[in-house]
Amino acid sequence: MEIVKTGIPDVLIIKPRVYNDDRGYFFESYNRSDFTAAGIGADFMQDNESRSMKGVLRGLHFQKPPYAQGKLVRVVSGAVLDVAVDLRRNSPWFGKWVSVELTDQNKWMCWIPAGFAHGFISLEDNTVFIYKCTNVYNAASEGSVRWNDTDLNINWGNIIPVLSPKDQAAPLFRDLGNIF
Numbered sequence: 001m002e003i004v005k006t007g008i009p010d011v012l013i014i015k016p017r018v019y020n021d022d023r024g025y026f027f028e029s030y031n032r033s034d035f036t037a038a039g040i041g042a043d044f045m046q047d048n049e050s051r052s053m054k055g056v057l058r059g060l061h062f063q064k065p066p067y068a069q070g071k072l073v074r075v076v077s078g079a080v081l082d083v084a085v086d087l088r089r090n091s092p093w094f095g096k097w098v099s100v101e102l103t104d105q106n107k108w109m110c111w112i113p114a115g116f117a118h119g120f121i122s123l124e125d126n127t128v129f130i131y132k133c134t135n136v137y138n139a140a141s142e143g144s145v146r147w148n149d150t151d152l153n154i155n156w157g158n159i160i161p162v163l164s165p166k167d168q169a170a171p172l173f174r175d176l177g178n179i180f
C-alpha cells in the first residue's frame, strides 16, 4: 500500500495494492501491523456503514473527548468527496480543510485522526460508505459544524447538497469553543 500525506499531514490517503485477475479483484482493506506502523489508529472499536443518493452531504461531524474518534473511511460502491477539517486549536492547520475523492474505482481510503470534523458529499446514487472508528458512538458527545461555513470556505463541488435537519442547523465554526 502507498501512504500519501495531504495538505494537513496528519490526514492520510491510503492507496491499497489491488490484485486484479480474471475473477475480479482483491485487496487488504485493513492490516493492523501495516496500518499501525503508518500511524493509523491502533484499536478500532466500531465499524459503520451508510448509503447515500447523489448529493447527500453528511457532516461535518465529530465526537468530543473522551469519545473523540479517529476514522478510517472508504467507499465500496459509488463515489464521495471526503472532507476533514482540523479543529485542534494548537495545530498549525487549525480551521483548515482537506478533501479527497474516494471511489469504488480508486479504492482509496482516508485516515482522519481524532480532533477533526469529518463529512462527505455523495457524487453518485447508491454510494455505500464504510468506516472504522477508534471509539464507540456516544450521542451526548456528538458535535458538528456547518458545511458551508464561510470561515471554512470548503469547496464541495457543484452538486446541490441534501442535508439532514441536524446538519442544516449545525453550529458555525466560530461558535464551536475550545474542544480539542
Ligand SMILES: Cc1cn([C@H]2C[C@H](O)[C@@H](COP(=O)(O)OP(=O)(O)O[C@H]3O[C@H](C)C(=O)[C@H](O)[C@H]3O)O2)c(=O)[nH]c1=O
Binding pocket: 048, 050, 058, 059, 061, 062, 071, 118, 119, 120, 136, 137, 164
Ligand atoms: C454516527 C452514528 C449514528 N447512529 C444513529 C443515530 C441516528 O439515529 C442515525 C443516523 O445518524 P446520523 O444522521 O448522525 O448519520 P450520519 O449523518 O451518517 O453521521 C455520520 O456522518 C459523518 C460522515 C461522520 O463522520 C460520522 O461518523 C457520523 O456522524 O444513526 C448510531 O447508532 N451510531 C453511530 O455511530
